Amino acid sequence: MIPVKLNLxxxxxxxxxxxxxDFTQFHIACLSGANGQGKSALLDALTWSIWxxxxxxxxEKKADNSLLRTGQKDMxxxxxxxxEGDRYRIIRSFSHAGKSSRVSLEFQAYDQKGNKYISLTCxxxxxxxxxxxxxxxxxxxxxxxxAFILQGRIDEFSRKTARERKExxxxxxxxxxxxxxxxxxxxxLKEINNIIMTKDSRLEYIAQELAQVDFxx
Numbered sequence: 001m002i003p004v005k006l007n008l009x010x011x012x013x014x015x016x017x018x019x020x021x022d023f024t025q026f027h028i029a030c031l032s033g034a035n036g037q038g039k040s041a042l043l044d045a046l047t048w049s050i051w052x053x054x055x056x057x058x059x060e061k062k063a064d065n066s067l068l069r070t071g072q073k074d075m076x077x078x079x080x081x082x083x084e085g086d087r088y089r090i091i092r093s094f095s096h097a098g099k100s101s102r103v104s105l106e107f108q109a110y111d112q113k114g115n116k117y118i119s120l121t122c123x124x125x126x127x128x129x130x131x132x133x134x135x136x137x138x139x140x141x142x143x144x145x146x147a148f149i150l151q152g153r154i155d156e157f158s159r160k161t162a163r164e165r166k167e168x169x170x171x172x173x174x175x176x177x178x179x180x181x182x183x184x185x186x187x188x189l190k191e192i193n194n195i196i197m198t199k200d201s202r203l204e205y206i207a208q209e210l211a212q213v214d215f216x217x
Contacts, residue, residue: 001081001082001083001136001138002023002081002082002083003023003046003079003080003081004022004023004024004080004081004082004087005020005021005022005023005024005078005079005080006020006021006023006042006045006046006049006077006078006079006080007020007021007076007077007078007079008021008041008042008045008075008076008077009074009075009076009077010068010069010072010074010075010076011041011044011045011048011067011068011069011075011076011077012038012041012044012045012067012069013036013037013038013041013069014038014041014045014069015069021042040055043148044063044067045077045079046079047140047143047144047148048063048067048077048092049077049078049079049090049091049092050079050090050132050136050140051129051132051133051139051140051143052064052092052103052105052129053140054066054067055067064094064096064101064103065096065101067094068094068096073095073096073097074093074094074095074096075093075094075095076091076092076093076094077091077092077093078090078091079091083135083136086109086110087109087110088107088108088109088110088120088135089106089107089108089109089110089117090105090106090107090108090132091104091105091106091108092104092105092106093105103125104125105121105125105128105129106119106121106128107119107120107121107122107128107131107132107135108120108121120135141167
């Protein structure tokens with residue numbers, strides 16, 4: 001995944017008139033500044049747009065409310081990235097009014113011939129999220145235990161159980177792909193065995209018929 005552009009609206013310390021962050025203008029970046037100036041917010045914006053994850057309060061299951069700019073009712077993050085020669089765009093929005101809140105998620109791919117984005121969004125947010133993860137071949141837990149270290153959580157991987165560490169390493173190495181191949185091979189083997197059994201039954205029937213023909217000669 002190669003970041004291309006990031007657009008924020010009412011995300012943490014960033015308000016509505018925020019210039020887009022164009023990743024194509026640099027190869028290596030160093031974020032520096034005083035506390036509260038929005039350095040970590042840019043990284044939170046990336047993880048929230050892709051996986052819906054970011055910093056959150058201790059009592060919150062989701063990060064949405066913690067990421068909304070104080071005094072605002074809606075926020076939006078647009079993230080454009082390249083992957084294996086293709087360009088994609090993710091747009092995640094969150095709105096809050098009274099006791100109700102709403103999250104919307106759009107996933108799009110760029111069509112070079114038509115010079116436009118085409119929708120890859122599924123009927124539900126959950127299905128769209130699964131499609132994004134499948135496209136990236138990377139979930140949030142694998143990301144924060146490999147390419148990205150959360151602030152104050154450098155021991156994220158070592159604090160996990162043996163089983164959890166094994167799962168993370170399996171995702172990093174892409175071992176799940178081999179599990180899929182194993183299951184596929186088992187399915188083919190079952191089909192081939194069924195064909196062999198059918199052929200054997202047919203041969204046995206033919207042998208019996210031939211034996212009867214020889215008997216009546």
